[in-house]
Amino acid sequence: MVSDDLTTPVGIEAKLRRLVTDLTMAQQTLAKVRNDEVDAKHGYEAAKRRALFSGDCPKVARGGYTTADRDAWVDEQVRNLRYQYDLAVAKREAAQDLLRVVRDQAMVVMALANSVRTSYQVAGSGR
Secondary structure, eight states, rough: OOOOTTHHHHHHHHHHHHHHHHHHHHHHHHHHHHHHHHHHHHHHHHHHHHHHHSSOOOOOTTTTTTTHHHHHHHHHHHHHHHHHHHHHHHHHHHOOOOOOOHHHHHHHHHHHHHHHHHHHHHHHHHH
């Protein structure tokens, strides 16, 4: 097993290799959940249109149903799909957060690599 010691070039290289894998996985996950979000949005919006034009939808009329009544009825018809869409948005945002975290970790490890490299050069020079 490769050491996780980030004070050695070998340990840093091993960590960077793992981070490359993690970045790839995070990018793939983000691509998938973005597609899922788009699918959920289109499904929700299509269901909302179907409900709006349904024969059961309250018709807005003076002295009758208001637009608020109609909109509330439509929202009730599509509440589960709206929830699925909101969930897909949250998953996409979480995947974006993960990608940023992994990228930030890689940047920190690369900065650490520069520091370790400098330390090894100084130690090797007899200073």
